Amino acid sequence: MDQEAARKCILIVDDTPENIDVLLGILGEQYKIRIALNGEKALALATVEPPPDLILLDIMMPGMNGYEVCRRLKGDVALSSIPVIFLTAKGKDEDEAMGFALGAVDYITKPVSPPVVKARVETHLALDDQKCHLESLVRERTAQLKKTRLQIIRRLGVAAEFKDNETGMHIMRMSHVCQLLGKAHGLRDEHAEVLLNASPMHDIGKIGIPDDILLKPGRLDTEEWHVMQKHTIKGALILGQHSSEPLKTARLVALTHHEKWNGEGYPEGLAGDDIPLAGRIAAIADVYDALISKRPYKDPWPQDKAVDLIRGEAGKHFDPDLVALFLKHLPEIERISVRYADGEELRPGRQAESGVNEETT
Numbered sequence: 001m002d003q004e005a006a007r008k009c010i011l012i013v014d015d016t017p018e019n020i021d022v023l024l025g026i027l028g029e030q031y032k033i034r035i036a037l038n039g040e041k042a043l044a045l046a047t048v049e050p051p052p053d054l055i056l057l058d059i060m061m062p063g064m065n066g067y068e069v070c071r072r073l074k075g076d077v078a079l080s081s082i083p084v085i086f087l088t089a090k091g092k093d094e095d096e097a098m099g100f101a102l103g104a105v106d107y108i109t110k111p112v113s114p115p116v117v118k119a120r121v122e123t124h125l126a127l128d129d130q131k132c133h134l135e136s137l138v139r140e141r142t143a144q145l146k147k148t149r150l151q152i153i154r155r156l157g158v159a160a161e162f163k164d165n166e167t168g169m170h171i172m173r174m175s176h177v178c179q180l181l182g183k184a185h186g187l188r189d190e191h192a193e194v195l196l197n198a199s200p201m202h203d204i205g206k207i208g209i210p211d212d213i214l215l216k217p218g219r220l221d222t223e224e225w226h227v228m229q230k231h232t233i234k235g236a237l238i239l240g241q242h243s244s245e246p247l248k249t250a251r252l253v254a255l256t257h258h259e260k261w262n263g264e265g266y267p268e269g270l271a272g273d274d275i276p277l278a279g280r281i282a283a284i285a286d287v288y289d290a291l292i293s294k295r296p297y298k299d300p301w302p303q304d305k306a307v308d309l310i311r312g313e314a315g316k317h318f319d320p321d322l323v324a325l326f327l328k329h330l331p332e333i334e335r336i337s338v339r340y341a342d343g344e345e346l347r348p349g350r351q352a353e354s355g356v357n358e359e360t361t
């Protein structure tokens, strides 16, 4: 960066040209200066890119006064972080209090002392630099933490796959369909993203199912089936109680992805809206993808047949409103299937654990 570009920019706002001349004399050599003779012009100049690094603001001006200018600057997210120093003849305590209450970093009374103006401007620019640096450090560290946390969560999902018949691609497709259905349902992007990151762990509880049941080639007897159903509760136990959204949602999905809208699911037999939304969404995404996937115990279903089953289960297995959204967004769901198509050989046969899979495949 050349020296000129590196020079900080100060916006001076004052309706009296003599005052501006004085400030130009004090600061003009060291800084780039923008000048506004009234409040409206000040707001306009504050939005010119790159924004000024600091604003020296007179209070008593015809039209919009300095307090109002400051109020508007602080109310605009794009401008609110620019430090404002009031520079005014209004020297009463209440005037100063008002200035600070509006968010100014400093208050200098006229007539000004050049060394004081210079020193205060320098100090506040340095403080602002420091603040920006710390904020960017915090942002960077927070992003790193978030990334690490998501990686750990995803690796947990991978751990579950080692004991499961489900391929990594099933997890990818299923979690993307969860995100899509969440968005279609009206969730904000960040909440739909939580679903994307949480749903891969829906079957983490299978880690806790004995191999002789999980790997049994034939049908499970009643007792074994009961043990198998426990993967929901075990999943919730493994994931534990947390305040972090992805883990909280992951726990809910693990616990409730086999509940059914009509109350005939497991582990608790919850019905309707008592089933958390994340669980209702995961149920559709999981079953649909299981149907169209090749599994060691079944061929993939054609998409039409799988869609018919989902449609037919509206109000029985699945939330009817979510089924309607599923049908509305079928083209996007199909794109997800193509994008994350299975590319690797399936592992040896494992048990199905979804009611629909079990009864229909």
Ligand SMILES: [Fe+2]
Binding pocket: 202, 203, 231, 257, 258, 353, 354
């Ligand atoms: Fe499951």
Ligand SMILES: [Fe+2]
Binding pocket: 166, 170, 174, 202, 203, 286, 290
């Ligand atoms: Fe699954």
